[in-house]
Each structure stands twice: as structure tokens, then as C-alpha cells.
Amino acid sequence: MKQDMSKKAFVFLPDGVGLRNFALTNFNAIGTAMGFEICYWNNTPFQIKSELGFEELKIENQEIHPMTTVYTRARKRCELNVFDKKFNETVYNTYNFPQSYKGIKNAFKSLYVDFLVATKSNEEGVNSIRTQIKNLERSTSKYDYCKKQLEESRPEVIFCTNPRPSQAIAPILAAQDLGIPTVSFIFSWDNLPKATTLIEPDFYFVWSDYMKNELLKYCPYVKSEQVFVTGTPQFESHFDTSLLQTKADFYKTHNLETHKKYICFSGDDTTTSPLDQYYLEDLALSVRELNKQDYNLGIIYRKCPVDFTGRYDTILAKYKDVIVSIDPLWRPIGKSWNEIMPTKDDFALQANICHHTEFVGNIASSMVFDFVAHNKSCLFFDYEQPQLAKGIRDIGQNYKYIHFRSMPSKDAALFVQNKKELTSIVKSILDGKKTNVPVGKKWFDVIVGSEPTKASEKIWNAISKIIT
Numbered sequence: 001m002k003q004d005m006s007k008k009a010f011v012f013l014p015d016g017v018g019l020r021n022f023a024l025t026n027f028n029a030i031g032t033a034m035g036f037e038i039c040y041w042n043n044t045p046f047q048i049k050s051e052l053g054f055e056e057l058k059i060e061n062q063e064i065h066p067m068t069t070v071y072t073r074a075r076k077r078c079e080l081n082v083f084d085k086k087f088n089e090t091v092y093n094t095y096n097f098p099q100s101y102k103g104i105k106n107a108f109k110s111l112y113v114d115f116l117v118a119t120k121s122n123e124e125g126v127n128s129i130r131t132q133i134k135n136l137e138r139s140t141s142k143y144d145y146c147k148k149q150l151e152e153s154r155p156e157v158i159f160c161t162n163p164r165p166s167q168a169i170a171p172i173l174a175a176q177d178l179g180i181p182t183v184s185f186i187f188s189w190d191n192l193p194k195a196t197t198l199i200e201p202d203f204y205f206v207w208s209d210y211m212k213n214e215l216l217k218y219c220p221y222v223k224s225e226q227v228f229v230t231g232t233p234q235f236e237s238h239f240d241t242s243l244l245q246t247k248a249d250f251y252k253t254h255n256l257e258t259h260k261k262y263i264c265f266s267g268d269d270t271t272t273s274p275l276d277q278y279y280l281e282d283l284a285l286s287v288r289e290l291n292k293q294d295y296n297l298g299i300i301y302r303k304c305p306v307d308f309t310g311r312y313d314t315i316l317a318k319y320k321d322v323i324v325s326i327d328p329l330w331r332p333i334g335k336s337w338n339e340i341m342p343t344k345d346d347f348a349l350q351a352n353i354c355h356h357t358e359f360v361g362n363i364a365s366s367m368v369f370d371f372v373a374h375n376k377s378c379l380f381f382d383y384e385q386p387q388l389a390k391g392i393r394d395i396g397q398n399y400k401y402i403h404f405r406s407m408p409s410k411d412a413a414l415f416v417q418n419k420k421e422l423t424s425i426v427k428s429i430l431d432g433k434k435t436n437v438p439v440g441k442k443w444f445d446v447i448v449g450s451e452p453t454k455a456s457e458k459i460w461n462a463i464s465k466i467i468t
Helices: 016-022 027-033 048-052 068-086 104-120 123-138 141-153 166-177 209-218 233-239 247-253 276-291 313-318 344-356 367-372 395-400 402-406 419-430 437-447 455-467
Strands: 007-013 036-042 056-058 157-160 182-185 203-206 227-229 261-266 297-302 323-325 330-332 340-342 359-362 377-381 414-416
Touching: 007 016, 007 166, 007 455, 016 027, 016 182, 016 233, 016 340, 027 036, 027 455, 068 104, 068 123, 068 166, 104 123, 123 141, 123 166, 141 166, 157 166, 157 455, 166 182, 182 455, 203 209, 203 455, 209 227, 209 437, 227 455, 233 344, 233 367, 233 455, 247 344, 261 276, 261 344, 276 297, 276 313, 276 419, 297 344, 313 323, 340 344, 344 367, 359 367, 367 377, 367 437, 377 419, 377 437, 395 402, 402 437, 414 419
Parallel strands: 007 036, 007 157, 036 056, 157 182, 182 203, 203 227, 261 297, 261 359, 297 323, 359 377, 377 414
Antiparallel strands: 330 340
């Protein structure tokens, strides 16, 4: 219902991550209908105005302080050390990635990070690093630039779509120093235990009560009244039946064979699953084996949108009798992973792949939630490949991460822990003898919340409360 008074809200995109949830969904239309005057404060190369027709204010200044990357890297490492000590764990440090010492510049930065980690891995030390990051970013031309933009535009609230990028720090500080309320959305289910939140807004929006408890646990400087449980727009499209094609149309669009049933293999990035292509091969071999038993199966391979390696090419060619590749409808507008932008059409594509396949096979992905929204099972590969060698990350580490402890029970997904069992597990899923859907739905409710279609509305209602 449209309200009388218009309220000016900046939807801040520090990188491309927030586009999918907040520019390509009905988020803008819902906010406009509720009386908001919405402008995208756009730090990305994506052209909001020309591509989507929404108001935007471009942030052209990309300068961060040269020492900010040093301090933000150190902050993460120090926080993870604090978590390990505070919660008597060893898992938090597995979220760290090796530093580079190649070249004078990299070596200096990495050694400085090491020094800070050695001397600041306690709560007092973390607080001093947090303060230093703010001091550094307030001294930049980006801070002055953003402050001037805000003074001219005078929005009533800044909604930051991703708390992780260092590019977000100066704009949020500029808003806070002008007394403009700031909010951040925790955009992924694994953000908080990984110590990746770099900005400290006035308010936070989280998916669920579970995530709120995590935020209060890992960010002791945040108070309960600063946190709103809103859900996430990420899964709304799975409940929009208007996006679904008929099976005949879907098969025709993607040149699928009408007599076959398809299994989805959802590809992972190289960090999460460096040997991902061999799990696809294992599934292809199982499908060939079952096809000898008259199952008439195929595989739809949906690659990770930010994976531009050629590592699957040999497998795709070798098993072209059973694998069909349907690429995500994303496009690069820059060179880094967070400049690979989704398109609106990909929401429909992903929903149709979930709807028209039997189940998904994957390594440790939130695709388990996408598929359970369609009452479909998720199979998690959880065994080592023979190609595993020194310097290659074992995928089993993923399942030890904190966010997997949120499962109501181990039955929330179907884990394959021995390659020899893969064919029989696939067969059991197809025959209706195995499913993770009942427990998976409980897990969905824990992580995503029980009202997944109302997230955009809840976010705008929370913003209304903040500025009234």
C-alpha cells in the first residue's frame, strides 16, 4: 500500500554482489510502492540507469588508503584467532588463505600483517585495528568525495548490500559522520564465522534468528536492538510460479532429450572445490551405469558463474552422451569475481533447472536450499579424489565449517562419503527411497527463515522503522 510521504533511500552497492538481491528482484518495486524514493549509490561498473531504468548516483572515486588492505587482512586473522581461543576451537583459522610474499610490495604487506597478527590477536588488539581502519579511510579522498555526494543528495538512510568490501568503509563512515542512519545486509550464510564484516553500520539485517545470534556472538560491539531479522530476497524467485516453463518448453529451449530425466550438477569455484570436475565425472559414470539399467538419465551441468577456468572441458567432451551444459546467465563487466554480474533472466533459469531436474549434486553449496525450495534433494560429495596432492585443498574441509553445524541433523543433505556408494545412492534418490527434503526444509527454516517470500517487504518495513 502506497504511503503519502516519500522517503529517500540510498541502496548502496559497494560491489556487484548486491545486484542480484536488490536490483534484479522486485525489491525496488516493493520499496517504491511503500513510498520510498530509491536511488542506487553505485560503486560498481554496472549501469543501473541505462540497464534497469532505476535512479543511480555513481561513485567514481575508487581510492582506499594503501594501508587499509593490510589492516583489514590483519583484522580478519586476529578475529579468527580470538574466536579460536574464545570458543575453544581450531576451525576458525581454516578460513584464512595463504598470504603472498612474492615481490617487495607483497612481502612488506604480508610481513606487516604477520606483525599485527602476532601483537593484536586479542579483543583489545582487534578494537585498535578497527579504529585504525576507520582513521585510515577517513583520511582518503574517497571519504571526502562520498561525504560531498551525501551532503548534496541528503538521503534519509543508506542501505549497504554487502558488508565485506573495503570499498564500503569510507562511504559508510561519511554517512555516519553526517548523521545519516546506515544499515548493512549480511548477504551469505557463512559470512559471520569467517570474520568478513568490515563495515560497522548503525543497524544490521540478517536472514534468521540463527544468523542474529551469530552476529551477536562474533561481533560483541553489536547490540541486539541494532539487528533486524528480515530474511533474504535470494530465494524469493523459487516460490514465483510465473517464472516456470512447462517441461516441454524447458526441454526444447535447452535441446534436452524428451525421454530423459536429468540430474543437476552445480559447479563450485576453484577455492571451494579445486577438483570439482572429477566429481562431475563420477556422477557421469554413475549415470552411464544406471542407463544400462534403463533409467534414461542425463546431467545438466550448471557452472559456477565466477569460474572461467577450462578445467571441466575434457570431462564435458568425454561424457557428452550424458552431460548437457547450461551456463548461468551472468556476464562480466570487470575482471574480478565480484564484477561478474547476474541478469534477471538467470533467476528464471535457475528456478527452472531446480524444478525440472530430479535432484542436485554439489560440494558444500547453499544450492541445497534452492533445491529444497522445490522439494528436491541435494547430494553432497564428501570423499577425496585420487588427484588430491600436496597444495590442493581437500573438499572435506568445507563440511567442518561452522555454518554446517546449523544442520538439524546429518540427514539435512545426502552425503556421499565413498565413491563406490555413489551409484546406489543416486539410484535410491531416483527410486524415492532416499531424500533429505523433510530435514532439509527444517534446515532451510533455521538458516533462511520461515517466510522466504516476504524478505523484501520486511527489509523495507525495517528501514521505515529506522527512519521514523
